[in-house]
Amino acid sequence: MHSKLYIPARCGESPFTVDVTPESAGWSESSLQxxxxxxxxxxxxxxxxxxxxxxxLAGGGTxxxxxxxxxxxxxxSVFDGPADMVYLGIGQKYRLSGTGRIAICGARAxxxxxxxxxxxxxVPVELRGAGSCSRQxxxxxxxxxxxxxSLIACEVLTPGGNWSSYPAHKHDENTAVETQLExxxxxxxxxxxxxTPGFGYHRVYGTPQRPIEVLEEVRTxxxxxxxxxxxxxxxxxxxxxxxxxxxxxGSGPNRAWLICDDPNHTWLRGGWExxxxxxxxxxxxxxxxxx
Numbered sequence: 402m403h404s405k406l407y408i409p410a411r412c413g414e415s416p417f418t419v420d421v422t423p424e425s426a427g428w429s430e431s432s433l434q435x436x437x438x439x440x441x442x443x444x445x446x447x448x449x450x451x452x453x454x455x456x457x458l459a460g461g462g463t464x465x466x467x468x469x470x471x472x473x474x475x476x477x478s479v480f481d482g483p484a485d486m487v488y489l490g491i492g493q494k495y496r497l498s499g500t501g502r503i504a505i506c507g508a509r510a511x512x513x514x515x516x517x518x519x520x521x522x523x524v525p526v527e528l529r530g531a532g533s534c535s536r537q538x539x540x541x542x543x544x545x546x547x548x549x550x551s552l553i554a555c556e557v558l559t560p561g562g563n564w565s566s567y568p569a570h571k572h573d574e575n576t577a578v579e580t581q582l583e584x585x586x587x588x589x590x591x592x593x594x595x596x597t598p599g600f601g602y603h604r605v606y607g608t609p610q611r612p613i614e615v616l617e618e619v620r621t622x623x624x625x626x627x628x629x630x631x632x633x634x635x636x637x638x639x640x641x642x643x644x645x646x647x648x649x650x651g652s653g654p655n656r657a658w659l660i661c662d663d664p665n666h667t668w669l670r671g672g673w674e675x676x677x678x679x680x681x682x683x684x685x686x687x688x689x690x691x692x
Contacts, residue, residue, distance in 0.1 A: 404615045406605065410622025416444060418502075419624055421585055423509065426626050430551065430650035431583040432507035433624070436497065438462065443498035448489050452510040454542045454554050456486045458589070458646075460501010466493055471518045473499060479589050479644040480558060482685025483524035483539045488549065490514050504587070506542065508552035508650030519547065528678050534669065535679030536565040544657050551650045553582065553658055559635065559643040560681045561591070561599075566633035566645075568666035569604070573611070573629035575653040579661050582649040584627040586635070588619040591642035599641025605632045631663045642684070 403409075413420035419435035426432075432451060435458070436444060455464055461475035464487045471487040489495055490513035497503065525546055527538040540546045542554035559565035572582045590599035600620050607613035607630035617625055619635075637643035649658065662670075 404617060406615050406626040406628070407617045408624040408626070410620065418622060419587060421624060421626070426583070426585075426628070428583045428628055429652060430509050431585055431648050433585045433587060433646070433648045434505040434507070435587065435622075436503050436505065438497070438499050438501065438503065440500045443496050445494070445496055446505075448491055448493045448495070450491055450509055451507040452491055452514065452550055452552050453489050454486050454506040454552060455489070455497065456484045456504050456506075456541065457499070458484075458502040458504055460499060460503065461485075462497060462499015462501070462503060464489070464495055464497055466495035466516055469516065471516070473503070474521060475501075476521075479556065480591060480642060480684050483521040483526060483541060483556070485521050486519045486524070486541045487516070488514070488519070488542075488547070489516050504646055506552060506554040506646070506648040508550070508648070510550035510552070512550045514549055526683060528682050530565075530567075531673035531678055532676035533563050533679075534565070534567055534673065535560065535563055535682055537682050537684055549656065551656055553649040553656065555647050557635075557645050557647065558684050559637045560679050561637050561641045561643070562639040563679060564634040564636050565643065566635040568669050569606070569631040569633035569663040570660040571629070571631045571663075572649075572658065572660045575651070578659060580651055580655060580657050580659040581653050582651040582658065584632070585648040586625045586627065587646040587648070588623050588625075589621045589644040590619070590637075591644075593640045600638050601641065601643045602636040603632075604634060605630050607631070
């Protein structure tokens with residue numbers, strides 16, 4: 402039996418294949434829509450009380466808003482390097498045109514920041530971890546890189562056979578060392594060299610005070626919600642690279658990604674300094690910036 406926090410692929414209503422709202426998730430801040438557009442088609446959308454970061458997963462297009470036109474350059478797939486991203490603030494109407502699969506990451510906001518575009522070449526690419534915990538992070542919308550009201554977003558790519566989002570960690574309290582953030586994981590899994598579809602696994606578990614229990618097999622288009630608790634690992638099956646898009650926001654006063662490891666697992670980080678980064682990285686483009 403699947404957890405209620407698991408949303409299988411293509412559960413959104415057309416033209417959205419994914420449509421996670423605060424109301425549908427049962428929380429207050431984070432949202433994610435994936436829209437599929439055929440050539441020559443467009444969608445008229447509004448931000449309302451939500452700020453958004455828009456990026457192509459496969460394909461490209463344009464965002465027209467307030468008399469400006471922002472380009473989303475084509476990307477063949479999520480494994481092809483970073484993508485262009487367009488940020489739009491609250492209270493706006495916009496037209497999204499293009500071809501392919503486009504993500505709209507969202508969070509409830511109070512302050513409107515200027516609309517702007519970040520080109521793919523300007524997205525910081527980080528190679529995190531080492532050995533079988535190596536993964537690649539595209540920090541297009543993280544708190545220390547991009548200014549926004551509450552929304553935090555990034556992409557993570559994990560080579561087949563590796564563990565990602567590990568050591569397991571949590572961010573469900575507002576303290577000096579942790580920020581409360583609702584998190585969405587949207588997955589895409591690379592086909593094998595023979596063209597067979599892939600899969601992976603994702604784990605969420607809680608504390609005695611706030612129990613939660615999720616262990617799901619994930620495939621392309623699936624979503625797992627993390628309202629609280631430790632999450633990780635995300636495990637890519639051998640032969641199948643894993644991608645996930647993280648969307649986060651919280652109700653606390655500070656826009657920051659502060660985490661606490663599961664104390665039983667944090668020792669793993671100490672071993673990374675003695676291991677090499679996975680030679681299959683980076684995917685697409687990028688160079689090592691951290692671990």
